[in-house]
Amino acid sequence: MQISRLVNKDNDGMACNIKVASKDAGLEIEFNKETPKWNAVEIGNESWEQAMSDVYGIFIPAKEVLSNNYNLNAAVERGNVQFDDTYLDILNAAKIDVSKDDAQDNKKNMLIAIESVIGGSVIYDASLDTFFLYKDDVKEEFNLVSEGIRKLAILWLLVRNGAIKSVSAVFGDEPEANINPAVIPLVAKIILGLQRNGVQIFIATHDYFLCKYLEVERGVGDSVVYHSLYKEDGEVKCESVMASSA
Numbered sequence: 001m002q003i004s005r006l007v008n009k010d011n012d013g014m015a016c017n018i019k020v021a022s023k024d025a026g027l028e029i030e031f032n033k034e035t036p037k038w039n040a041v042e043i044g045n046e047s048w049e050q051a052m053s054d055v056y057g058i059f060i061p062a063k064e065v066l067s068n069n070y071n072l073n074a075a076v077e078r079g080n081v082q083f084d085d086t087y088l089d090i091l092n093a094a095k096i097d098v099s100k101d102d103a104q105d106n107k108k109n110m111l112i113a114i115e116s117v118i119g120g121s122v123i124y125d126a127s128l129d130t131f132f133l134y135k136d137d138v139k140e141e142f143n144l145v146s147e148g149i150r151k152l153a154i155l156w157l158l159v160r161n162g163a164i165k166s167v168s169a170v171f172g173d174e175p176e177a178n179i180n181p182a183v184i185p186l187v188a189k190i191i192l193g194l195q196r197n198g199v200q201i202f203i204a205t206h207d208y209f210l211c212k213y214l215e216v217e218r219g220v221g222d223s224v225v226y227h228s229l230y231k232e233d234g235e236v237k238c239e240s241v242m243a244s245s246a
Helices: 003-008 045-051 072-077 085-095 105-118 147-161 181-196 208-217
Strands: 016-021 026-031 041-043 056-060 121-125 130-135 138-141 168-173 199-204 225-232 235-242
Touching: 026 045, 056 085, 056 147, 072 085, 085 147, 105 147, 105 181, 121 147, 130 147, 147 181, 181 199, 181 208
Parallel strands: 056 168, 168 199
Antiparallel strands: 016 026, 026 041, 121 130, 130 138, 225 235
């Protein structure tokens, strides 16, 4: 769906102006009824890309993606199916190991914790273009396991492959969706663990328990801020509060 369509669905004259600033550069993007999705009005794009060249970002959708991987890229390229590009991006990141075989204790602990829940590790068979859950020396297709396990498995892959690393940003949509409530404390610990490794994390959630576990599990030096977005008088407003000191 075009962003311009989202902007103008309730008001034909409305425009969306997005401004992002850092200490080194600034970027301004405007969407309106005249601008299709990939043709927004941009100001400062070149300087922004140069300043942010070392920063990597990845979006983790609410819906799991591993079971949809087989030949998905080819199908999208041929126009046989329509899939959001963010699904293709995360699958490509899950397939390629860009880590440097680092031995970070925090990373190892996160992988072990996830493995304890999903029951094994995750492997990618390039010849079959398929991901498998590998446990007890048996490869199991992901369409045979629960959606919550699939979501944790993609997180395992991203951490193992180095797709989520220092000086990067992770955007997660409802990370608690379809997850066993008993695993929510682990999800909170993983989020905080990534933050301690220098990853900036943005999550959209409606789950009180996830927010509360982030509060409970965080330690000295962890930075947790809650933002509440709501509509009032035709405008989107935001209230922010920083979690109290641990």
